[in-house]
Amino acid sequence: GAVVSQHPSRVICKSGTSVKIECRSLDFQATTMFWYRQFPKKSLMLMATSNEGSKATYEQGVEKDKFLINHASLTLSTLTVTSAHPEDSSFYICSASGRESDEQYFGPGTRLTVT
Amino acid sequence: AQSVAQPEDQVNVAEGNPLTVKCTYSVSGNPYLFWYVQYPNRGLQFLLKYITGDNLVKGSYGFEAEFNKSQTSFHLKKPSALVSDSALYFCAVRPFGNQFYFGTGTSLTVIP
Numbered sequence: 769g770a771v772v773s774q775h776p777s778r779v780i781c782k783s784g785t786s787v788k789i790e791c792r793s794l795d796f797q798a799t800t801m802f803w804y805r806q807f808p809k810k811s812l813m814l815m816a817t818s819n820e821g822s823k824a825t826y827e828q829g830v831e832k833d834k835f836l837i838n839h840a841s842l843t844l845s846t847l848t849v850t851s852a853h854p855e856d857s858s859f860y861i862c863s864a865s866g867r868e869s870d871e872q873y874f875g876p877g878t879r880l881t882v883t
Numbered sequence: 884a885q886s887v888a889q890p891e892d893q894v895n896v897a898e899g900n901p902l903t904v905k906c907t908y909s910v911s912g913n914p915y916l917f918w919y920v921q922y923p924n925r926g927l928q929f930l931l932k933y934i935t936g937d938n939l940v941k942g943s944y945g946f947e948a949e950f951n952k953s954q955t956s957f958h959l960k961k962p963s964a965l966v967s968d969s970a971l972y973f974c975a976v977r978p979f980g981n982q983f984y985f986g987t988g989t990s991l992t993v994i995p
Contacts, residue, residue, distance in 0.1 A: 774926075802983075811973065811985045812927075861926050872983065874919070876926040 770796045772864050774875035781852055781882055789847045789878045791862030797842035798864035802872065803835075806859040818845055852882040885910040887976055889986035896964045897994050904959040904989045906974030914978040916957040918948055921971040921988075930972075933957060944968070964993045 771794040781787045791801060800819050804812040816832075818824035818839035826832045834856075836848040845864075849856050859879050863872040886909045896902045908914070915934050919927040931942025938950045948959045957974060974986040 772926075777924075811987045812983075814983070817982075859924070863927075874927040874929075877924065879924060 770864075770866070770871075770873040772798075772862065772873045772875040774860075774862055774878050776878060777876065778879045779881070781880070783853055783882055784851055786848055786850045787852055787880060789849075789860055789862075789880070791845045791847070791864065791875050793843050793864045793866070793873070796864075796866045796868070796873075798845070799842065799867050800865045801839055801845040802863045802865075803837060803845075803847050804861045804863070806861060806877075812861060815847075849880065852880070854882045856880065857882045885976070885978055885984045887974055887984050887986040889972075889974055889989045891989050892987075893990045893992070895992045895994060898966055899963050902959075902961050902964045902968070902991065902993070904972050904974075904991060905956070906958060906986055907954070907956045908974070908976045908984075909955065910976050910978040910984065912978055914976040916948070916950060917975040917977070917983075918942065918946070918957075918959050919973045919975060921973065927973065930959070964991075966993045966995050969993045 773792045775790045803815045806812050815830045816824040816826045816837050818837050820839050820842050824837040839845040859877050861877040862875045865872050888907045917932045918930040921927050930946050931940050933940045933950045941947045946961050969992050972989050975983050
């Protein structure tokens with residue numbers, strides 16, 4: 769089956785620094801990748817959708833300058849949280865879909881803690 | 884507006900008993916319907932989906948779900964619960980394209 773990985777699985781950073789999270793499709797070409805944010809005991813909130821080679825489409829209320837998304841290749845998308853603050857602490861999950869199927873495959877998530 | 888409701892935040896069931904996790908939705912058209920399971924600090928794992936056809940869908944780990952169009956429901960069921968089924972369960976709909984709408988999740992606890 770299709771596998772999506774995320775790196776790192778956990779990251780702790782200081783307030784004001786930036787942190788990058790990688791999302792990779794390991795065995796298929798991901799034409800579209802999605803980034804979600806999950807608060808404790810809450811549902812997933814779609815942050816943005818990115819298509820390979822084009823700018824990401826952000827959901828309403830998500831700051832594009834705060835959460836930079838790059839989808840430079842068919843197997844890699846990155847989410848950079850810039851000038852992180854404690855309120856950015858959350859569980860970030862990516863998902864990917866490819867050409868052969870519009871099924872979405874979810875990564876294992878990244879736990880971000882901003883101190 | 885598209886929405887998915889999981890009316891129960893928490894469901895407790897004794898091991899060996901049948902379990903049901905409820906989901907209702909309000910979306911336009913004929914959406915695809917999904918159930919995912921999430922274990923602590925992990926991503927979502929696909930359980931099953933309904934696209935068309937038989938209203939009873941069978942999925943992974945012995946789970947099944949029943950689609951009811953008139954009630955716009957897609958309840959998750961399992962005949963005999965295991966302690967290892969304890970996790971967070973999400974219902975999701977995909978009305979068109981790649982956009983998913985998730986419910987708020989139901990925490991299932993199976994009591995030994």
